[in-house]
Amino acid sequence: MHQLTYGDIKAATDRIAGRVRHVTLSPVDPGAMRTAHRDPLDERPEQPCEVWLALEFMQHTGSFKARGAQNFIQAHREAGTLPDAGVTIASGGNAGLACAWAAQQQDVRATVFLPAAxxxxxxxxxxxxGAEVRLGGSEYAEALAACEEFAAATGALASHAYDHPLIAAGAGTLLEEIHQQIPALDTVVVAVGGGGLFAGMATAAQHHGIRTVAVEPENCRALNAAIEAGRLVDVPVDSIAADSLGARRTSQMALAAAQRDGVHSVLVPDGEIVRARQALWDHRKVAVEHGAATALAALTSPDQHGPNRDLLTRPATAGRSYRPGNGEKVAVVLCGSNTDPADLVHRATEH
Incomplete structure (x- = not known):
């Protein structure tokens, strides 16, 4: 297994410069976020926390996935390993869209496999x-098998939604951009599905001495379960955010990143994810997918029983929220907007 390094992130940052949109940061109103109880040993003057929203949902194709896809194709082009048959992926979600977009940008053929429905x-x-779409089978596993057969038969380069070092490194470029704008950043909060975004972000964050808060829905906890078990395990998937965070198993890269210092695992219930997503619409008219709202829910969920927030490495069980400390500077990644906003508008008209 390739061990993701900060060098991979830096190489990706240079490789995709000018090919993706630079992330915009938006400050949250002072006092809007709950903070942790004051540490009696903290002799610093009391200061409010500072929270920014990283608006990555404004990225090409509506999600951070464009970064990894662009890095993947560009790296293979540079290495001379991009075949005439182009790239292929099995994904009808953000990864498939990003792969198709990046291929079009690079004038490369893309073949995307999806279930028939x-x-x-x-x-x-x-x-x-510009992608060629091939439909077949009743579920994702069948589309994936067809994709693998196609790659073997044609020599097409198979991409992956999250479990590839070039994909994860591309995602990690987001942290570099955030750190560039907030050099004194203490913490980054990111939702976790398969773990590509988390692995890249956490690897870059550790290099800069920044804490990473990994947030998952209670019933989509592939990374948290792997942290508890100390190895990759399969988990049931049942969450309103499962369309983007519903991986049954995280990647080895993500688990390795989670086992380093400075990582905190948080699980949030679906109800809080829905509330966080609605709040973004009500207060900012921002429509994000439930997976993106999952990260924000860690800061807006009510305090519940869980480990002390100072338990920041390899927690045996996850916290239910994250409370910034005295003067802490926090960035929350809103990672995608490929969602139907109809339910948001409907709820808003009911108020």
Whole structure:
């Protein structure tokens, strides 16, 4: 297994410079976030925490996935390992869209495999990015098998939604951009599905001495379960955010990153994810997917029983919220916006 390093993140940052949108940071109103109880041993003057929202949902294709896809294709082009058959992936979600977009940007063929019942809107989006879409089977596993057969038969380069060092390194470039704008950043809060974004962000964050808070839905806890077990395990997937965070198993890269110092695991209930997503709409008219709202829910969820917030490395069990400390500077990644905003607008009109 490739051990993801900060050098991988730096190489990706240089490789995709000018090919992706630079992330915009938006400060949260002072006093809007709950803070941790004051440490009696903290002799510093009392200061409010500072929280920024990293608006990565404004990235190409509507999610951070564009970074990894661009890095993946560009790295293979530089190495001369990009085949005439192009790239292929099995994904109707953000990873598939990003792969198709990056391939179009690089004038590379992309073949995307989806289950036969894939929503027409996703198929249309993929074709809009110039991808050849192949439908077959009733579930993702069958689409993945067809994708693998296609890659073996044609020599097409198989991409992955999250479990590849070039994909994870590309995602980690987001932390570099955030740190560039907030050099004194203490903590970054990020939602975790398969773990590509987390692995890249945590690897870069550790280099800069920044804490990473890994947030998962209570019933989509592939990374948290792996931390507890000390190895990769399969978990049941049942969450409103499962469309983007519903990985049954995290990656070895993500677990390795989670086992380093400065990582804190948080699990949030679906109800708090829904509330955080609605709050973003009500107060900022921002419509994000439930997976993106999961990160914010860690800061807005009410305090519940869980380990002390100072337990920051290899927690046996996860906290239920994250409370910034005295003067702490925090960035919360809003990672994607590929969602139907109809329910947000509907709820807002009911108020």
């Amino acid at each position: 894939a929503p027409a809107v996703k198929v249309a989006k993929l074709r809009g990015y």
